[in-house]
Amino acid sequence: xxxxxxxxxxxxxxxxSGVVQVDSFLNHMVDPxxxxxxxxxxxxxxxxxxxxxxxxxxxxxxxxxSFVAIALGVPFIFAKKQKSNNLDGAHHTASVYSFTKETxxxxxxxxxxxxxxxxxxxxxxxxxxxxxLSGLCTLVKSAGATVTGCAIAIEKAWLxxxxxxxxxxxxxxxxxxxxxxxxxxxxxxxx
Amino acid sequence: xxxxxxxxxxxxxxxxSGVVQVDSFLNHMVDPxxxxxxxxxxxxxxxxxxxxxxxxxxxxxxxxxSFVAIALGVPFIFAKKQKSNNLDGAHHTASVYSFTKETxxxxxxxxxxxxxxxxxxxxxxxxxxxxxLSGLCTLVKSAGATVTGCAIAIEKAWLxxxxxxxxxxxxxxxxxxxxxxxxxxxxxxxx
Numbered sequence: 001x002x003x004x005x006x007x008x009x010x011x012x013x014x015x016x017s018g019v020v021q022v023d024s025f026l027n028h029m030v031d032p033x034x035x036x037x038x039x040x041x042x043x044x045x046x047x048x049x050x051x052x053x054x055x056x057x058x059x060x061x062x063x064x065x066s067f068v069a070i071a072l073g074v075p076f077i078f079a080k081k082q083k084s085n086n087l088d089g090a091h092h093t094a095s096v097y098s099f100t101k102e103t104x105x106x107x108x109x110x111x112x113x114x115x116x117x118x119x120x121x122x123x124x125x126x127x128x129x130x131x132x133l134s135g136l137c138t139l140v141k142s143a144g145a146t147v148t149g150c151a152i153a154i155e156k157a158w159l160x161x162x163x164x165x166x167x168x169x170x171x172x173x174x175x176x177x178x179x180x181x182x183x184x185x186x187x188x189x190x191x
Numbered sequence: 192x193x194x195x196x197x198x199x200x201x202x203x204x205x206x207x208s209g210v211v212q213v214d215s216f217l218n219h220m221v222d223p224x225x226x227x228x229x230x231x232x233x234x235x236x237x238x239x240x241x242x243x244x245x246x247x248x249x250x251x252x253x254x255x256x257s258f259v260a261i262a263l264g265v266p267f268i269f270a271k272k273q274k275s276n277n278l279d280g281a282h283h284t285a286s287v288y289s290f291t292k293e294t295x296x297x298x299x300x301x302x303x304x305x306x307x308x309x310x311x312x313x314x315x316x317x318x319x320x321x322x323x324l325s326g327l328c329t330l331v332k333s334a335g336a337t338v339t340g341c342a343i344a345i346e347k348a349w350l351x352x353x354x355x356x357x358x359x360x361x362x363x364x365x366x367x368x369x370x371x372x373x374x375x376x377x378x379x380x381x382x
Binding site: 023024025028029030031032033035036053058059060062063065066067069070073074075076077078080081082101109110112113 | 219260272300301304
């Protein structure tokens with residue numbers, strides 16, 4: 001998606017660690033017009049796939065999921081990362097390892113929210129090693145529901161997380177697929 | 192706001208602990224049409240106040256902030272709850288006590304995102320004791336910016352958090368202001 005790729009080049013910053021910092025428009029401050037356009041683009045891609053629910057993970061997937069869900073006209077769920085006193089009843093859970101935060105955590109979705117008849121579109125801001133995406137796929141399968149596809153804002157393709165998911169037959173659509181960082185500049189795959 | 196109040200009565204659940212559970216449409220699964228309407232309603236209330244940025248706190252404020260921000264045509268920021276390796280540079284910080292999770296945590300916003308000229312609308316899903324709201328006000332003041340107002344989905348008025356903020360002269364607009372829970376049923380203030 002040209003709009004997002006241009007914005008990454010204009011306002012993003014690549015840290016020496018390889019982190020692509022997009023905190024002025026995507027995952028700390030958020031430009032709602034950009035995300036509205038991203039949501040429309042993703043919805044267009046999946047409009048004929050009979051999506052019944054969008055699923056993401058707190059926190060930075062929530063804004064994108066909001067705009068995908070409104071464009072598709074379906075509810076979205078955000079998987080929670082911690083146990084909370086407000087969550088009663090049974091949950092589907094999965095384990096996710098965060099390479100950024102160097103810690104493993106549990107994600108959970110209340111069982112009542114996912115049904116076997118659901119056709120789920122998983123949405124997230126970043127796809128790197130694919131640990132969060134795999135965890136979300138596990139949650140959907142635990143519910144007996146179907147992962148119909150995934151949509152990602154920024155994929156770091158060289159970390160192979162997307163490849164792993166695609167090999168299982170699940171389509172993964174990335175708005176900005178970065179093939180490599182060369183001299184501090186992201187090089188995007190052609191859409 | 193009648194639409195939200197009706198939805199709380201229809202799909203919400205009051206736990207014996209007094210927790211108002213709205214996880215099927217507001218803070219775990221989210222109904223984007225409802226939130227779109229809520230965003231429009233809040234934007235209408237503050238449209239003449241020259242808001243430049245919406246501020247919320249991760250995670251469950253993000254969906255509401257998304258729809259308020261798109262309706263107002265301004266960016267939104269979500270304060271982060273944990274230290275993260277992706278956050279470099281200087282931050283404004285404040286301490287927040289969560290009565291639900293019985294723990295104190297730090298919230299932070301990158302200094303570069305808030306400027307003294309900013310007129311900020313603070314948005315959140317719940318207002319109870321007001322600890323999160325006070326923390327967000329502190330962050331805005333640290334930046335030398337102005338808290339022009341607050342907008343809340345559900346206020347538990349008997350816990351007095353809203354009263355405390357209103358006494359400082361900051362307007363707090365709540366879409367569903369619950370005066371008390373009587374026999375397990377929320378009683379709303381008239382709008």
